[in-house]
Amino acid sequence: MSELNLKNPVLRWFEARLPIMSFMHHSFVTYPTPRNLNYWWTFGGILTVMLIIQIITGIVLVMHYTPTTADAFNSVEHIMRDVNYGWLIRYVHSNGASMFFIAVYIHIFRGLYYGSYKDPREVLWILGVIILLLMMATAFMGYVLPWGQMSFWGATVITNLFSAIPGVGQAVVTWLWGGYSVDNPTLQRFFALHYLLPFVIFGVVILHIWALHHVGQNNPTGIDVKSNKDTVPFTPYAATKDNFALILFLMFFAYFVFYIPNYLGHADNYIPANPLQTPVHIVPEWYLLPFYAILRAIPSKLGGVVAMFASILVLVFVPWLDTSKVRSARYRPMYKQFFWILVICCIGLGYLGAKPAEGVYVIAARILTFYYFLHFLVILPLLGYLEKPKNVPPSIADSVLKGRESDPMPARAGARR
Amino acid sequence: MTVRGSAILVAAVAALALSQAAPAPAAEAAKPDRQSWSFQGPFGHYDRAQLQRGLKVYREVCQACHGLKLVAFRNLAETGGPEFSEGQVKTIASEYKIQDGPNDKGEMFERDGRPSDRFPSPDANEQAARARFNGSYPPDLSVIAKARSYEVGLPGALADFFRQYQEHGPDYLQALLTGYQEPPAGVTLPDGQYWNKYFPGNRIAMSQPLQDGQVSYTDGTPEKLDQYARDVSAFLMWAAEPHLEQRKRIGFQVMIFLIIFAGLMYFTKKKVWADAH
Numbered sequence: 001m002s003e004l005n006l007k008n009p010v011l012r013w014f015e016a017r018l019p020i021m022s023f024m025h026h027s028f029v030t031y032p033t034p035r036n037l038n039y040w041w042t043f044g045g046i047l048t049v050m051l052i053i054q055i056i057t058g059i060v061l062v063m064h065y066t067p068t069t070a071d072a073f074n075s076v077e078h079i080m081r082d083v084n085y086g087w088l089i090r091y092v093h094s095n096g097a098s099m100f101f102i103a104v105y106i107h108i109f110r111g112l113y114y115g116s117y118k119d120p121r122e123v124l125w126i127l128g129v130i131i132l133l134l135m136m137a138t139a140f141m142g143y144v145l146p147w148g149q150m151s152f153w154g155a156t157v158i159t160n161l162f163s164a165i166p167g168v169g170q171a172v173v174t175w176l177w178g179g180y181s182v183d184n185p186t187l188q189r190f191f192a193l194h195y196l197l198p199f200v201i202f203g204v205v206i207l208h209i210w211a212l213h214h215v216g217q218n219n220p221t222g223i224d225v226k227s228n229k230d231t232v233p234f235t236p237y238a239a240t241k242d243n244f245a246l247i248l249f250l251m252f253f254a255y256f257v258f259y260i261p262n263y264l265g266h267a268d269n270y271i272p273a274n275p276l277q278t279p280v281h282i283v284p285e286w287y288l289l290p291f292y293a294i295l296r297a298i299p300s301k302l303g304g305v306v307a308m309f310a311s312i313l314v315l316v317f318v319p320w321l322d323t324s325k326v327r328s329a330r331y332r333p334m335y336k337q338f339f340w341i342l343v344i345c346c347i348g349l350g351y352l353g354a355k356p357a358e359g360v361y362v363i364a365a366r367i368l369t370f371y372y373f374l375h376f377l378v379i380l381p382l383l384g385y386l387e388k389p390k391n392v393p394p395s396i397a398d399s400v401l402k403g404r405e406s407d408p409m410p411a412r413a414g415a416r417r
Numbered sequence: 418m419t420v421r422g423s424a425i426l427v428a429a430v431a432a433l434a435l436s437q438a439a440p441a442p443a444a445e446a447a448k449p450d451r452q453s454w455s456f457q458g459p460f461g462h463y464d465r466a467q468l469q470r471g472l473k474v475y476r477e478v479c480q481a482c483h484g485l486k487l488v489a490f491r492n493l494a495e496t497g498g499p500e501f502s503e504g505q506v507k508t509i510a511s512e513y514k515i516q517d518g519p520n521d522k523g524e525m526f527e528r529d530g531r532p533s534d535r536f537p538s539p540d541a542n543e544q545a546a547r548a549r550f551n552g553s554y555p556p557d558l559s560v561i562a563k564a565r566s567y568e569v570g571l572p573g574a575l576a577d578f579f580r581q582y583q584e585h586g587p588d589y590l591q592a593l594l595t596g597y598q599e600p601p602a603g604v605t606l607p608d609g610q611y612w613n614k615y616f617p618g619n620r621i622a623m624s625q626p627l628q629d630g631q632v633s634y635t636d637g638t639p640e641k642l643d644q645y646a647r648d649v650s651a652f653l654m655w656a657a658e659p660h661l662e663q664r665k666r667i668g669f670q671v672m673i674f675l676i677i678f679a680g681l682m683y684f685t686k687k688k689v690w691a692d693a694h
């Protein structure tokens with residue numbers, strides 16, 4: 001930890017009373033990062049930027065949005081037509097939610113691949129799962145706000161799930177709705193919560209980063225940092241790399257916003273909500289589809305709801321379900337294969353979530369749901385015993401200089417230097 | 418990005434496309450043909466004359482049954498739209514009667530339209546419209562071009578991503594307006610129902626609204642059903658997305674900026690890391 005040498009007397013005075021500048025200096029300038037981090041490690045920074053973008057565009061939207069069933073749809077159209085650059089703000093916000101999820105799913109699979117959840121990063125990982133849950137709740141409630149057909153019917157289907165709770169189910173649903181159907185009170189509370197939750201996420205993100213800085217980053221080899229030969233300071237090394245990746249990501253994002261802003265949306269949501277007319281297919285946004293597939297795969301309503309929540313909660317226990325001594329899939333030949341099977345399984349569930357729940361789709365969804373849980377509850381614990389890991393390099397510095405075997409997530413930066 | 422990195426990116430896009438390809442609308446309806454629209458693609462822009470003709474079709478035909486309540490007369494003069502002159506817009510607006518009030522006596526009254534007014538709807542409310550059409554409802558057309566689509570399947574959705582194809586709504590409108598047919602043998606339609614190849618379920622409560630020669634064009638454009646349908650569909654796309662041109666123009670500037678920024682950042686990063694090993 002190098003000392004921060006402040007020349008300006010005012011800053012020195014302030015620093016003596018609240019050492020925030022040296023705190024930032026330690027956290028984002030001199031902070032040591034493993035020298036072999038690849039581009040899969042840039043998504044944390046991307047996620048932070050996406051959260052800030054969502055909060056800023058969201059606050060501007062609220063300045064023009066009206067949360068009542070009579071006016072919500074038209075107020076969104078007012079934003080699109082009459083507010084200066086309103087179309088830009090809204091398309092950034094609605095596509096931003098999708099980009100946020102693309103980034104978070106990559107970030108999570110990165111963690112699963114490199115064993116980033118293992119000792120001592122369990123709490124860091126669990127905070128991440130909490131962020132995922134909060135994001136899903138936030139995005140779901142945000143999608144209700146424009147009060148189109150999918151908003152209304154999506155809200156109806158999802159809130160109805162709670163009626164599966166034995167005994168008190170229906171009472172809980174009435175309580176959630178604030179009435180006997182999804183209506184104005186529902187819209188207003190969803191709006192209040194949609195405004196609140198991103199700030200809760202922000203708080204959990206701070207804890208997440210705190211935990212990260214306390215235990216240090218994992219890296220593609222999964223081995224611990226042993227000496228300062230293994231690390232480089234955050235600034236300028238990680239900072240330039242993160243920024244380069246961020247700009248590429250923003251290009252991908254801008255492509256959606258400016259050229260295909262409605263590609264990820266559903267045309268039905270441009271039809272004002274109509275409680276008397278059910279759409280032919282009610283589908284959630286793409287990022288919730290895998291969970292929707294699991295929900296519908298189980299023949300009983302309660303079972304489906306339990307399976308859906310379990311599919312996220314199981315992630316909390318991954319640090320203990322994985323019995324391997326080695327962190328990174330780079331040195332775990334069998335786990336590496338199962339990892340990719342899991343990725344395909346999740347994409348498959350996403351596809352099935354968008355298909356009607358009938359015939360062969362249901363059977364396929366059941367098989368994939370079964371496999372999803374099999375992966376975490378059976379394969380992961382067994383692999384630790386069955387698999388013979390490859391030799392792990394003695395240190396991060398060594399790994400950068402030699403030994404760059406086949407690696408599906410290539411340590412690109414490490415590789416070319 | 419490495420070959421593997423980009424393979425994964427393509428896979429991610431494919432996964433997104435997959436989820437977009439999947440929702441299947443009601444069966445039976447035929448799939449609309451793709452048209453070529455002036456406003457598609459990264460440099461797409463509206464054809465002013467076409468939008469002006471489309472407005473004429475809307476006013477002379479569709480307006481009898483459909484509202485356009487989110488569009489204001491002043492929008493007709495804005496850049497990126499039909500770009501009528503201020504004077505023309507005043508004239509168009511003044512041809513409408515607008516309900517206003519209450520006045521000092523507490524009464525509602527009618528007055529001539531002004532550019533700041535929005536297109537008045539033909540029926541006072543949805544119930545009145547339904548009463549007129551045996552319970553069917555002619556939807557407001559303000560965002561209809563974005564509220565309709567059709568299934569494209571998987572390779573199609575992926576291709577649409579790369580081609581930036583977003584014109585499914587106008588394709589459908591064009592198809593719907595030209596898709597009237599005699600019902601198949603054995604099907605008898607009750608009064609007030611018509612057979613349309615592209616309408617979900619085929620039985621539509623709107624009689625064929627456009628016929629050859631129905632609206633007179635002053636610029637020599639063919640006065641044909643197909644042309645009318647095309648013009649009014651383009652007009653409705655503008656009504657639904659009035660800032661499309663500005664969006665694509667700014668998008669191009671943003672892309673150029675980001676590409677240059679990315680290039681600079683790449684070399685900065687390379688230089689910074691050069692001495693790390």
Ligand code: HEM
Pocket residue numbers: 051054055056057058059061062065076090093094097100135138139140142143144145146194195197198199201265
């Ligand atoms: C975690 C961050 C956030 C996520 C994932 C998110 C997600 C969403 C989504 C999916 C929609 C529906 C977009 C559409 O189809 O139109 C939406 C709408 C909306 N959001 Fe957010 N949001 C976030 C943060 C915020 C914040 C912080 C605010 C306000 C302070 C906000 C205010 C709004 C408003 C007013 C709308 C309705 C306008 C519209 O539909 O475009 N959002 N949000």
